[in-house]
Amino acid sequence: MGSIRRNFVRLWIFLMLGSLMIHAAEIMTTNVVTLNENQRTDLTVADVQCTDGTNMVLSGDISPTAFCTFCFVVEPNNIATGTYKINFYPSVADLTFSQVPEYDITLTCEDLDNTTNTVTEVLEIRITPNSAPIFTNGLSDQQTISSTKDKVAGEALFTVAATDPNSDEIYYTLSQTDPTSNNFQIGLTDGIVSAVNDLNTQCTQEIDLYITITDGSIQVGPQVIDVTLQ
Known part of the structure; x- marks a missing residue:
């Protein structure tokens, strides 16, 4: 009887130790x-x-x-x-x-x-919630390009400044010009306006560029940039 009790106690201790592990x-x-x-x-x-x-x-x-x-x-x-x-x-x-x-x-x-x-x-x-990108200078801006006739195709002229509150990528589009001209373009992701052709072919002294921006979801603009060509 005593040995049975001892074995039972040992089993109980073994099970308790196992549960603790x-x-x-x-x-x-x-x-x-x-x-x-x-x-x-x-x-x-x-x-x-x-x-x-x-x-x-x-x-x-x-x-x-x-x-x-x-x-x-x-x-x-x-x-x-x-x-x-x-x-x-x-x-x-x-x-x-x-x-x-x-x-x-x-x-x-x-x-x-x-x-x-x-x-x-x-x-x-x-x-x-997503927030719209923002033109740093608002929806109207002015730029002056000096020595216009010396600008060659591919040359950077100025940069359109914009930010996004959510740090999303901003995409830029030149939607139109007034008067119509094929001499200007804008970088899709960097906002750099550059010459498509040598600007000695540009006859007007002023031109408006219409720029829109988007973060892929919300489009803003156009921003109208009054460009003076000197």
């Missing part, structure tokens, strides 16, 4: 991420580590289940170390602040060898 699952990541609705390139929005078990796996449930839900994907980076990435793919759908200002990803870190050893965290992805 089970490490609690843990998720290490940021809790809040901001993402501009005009994000147009693939982006890793968060790194996640799912640790402290022997056979850990991370999964994610995204809400709401509409619009850009499938833009966000939980993907393994290194399963051996329990590291994952939350990646954003804009080609799936558009982020639209007015429709969904926030997506919540409920992350679950689970030990497949002990399904009671799980932990969850919620990652908030807050969408910020």
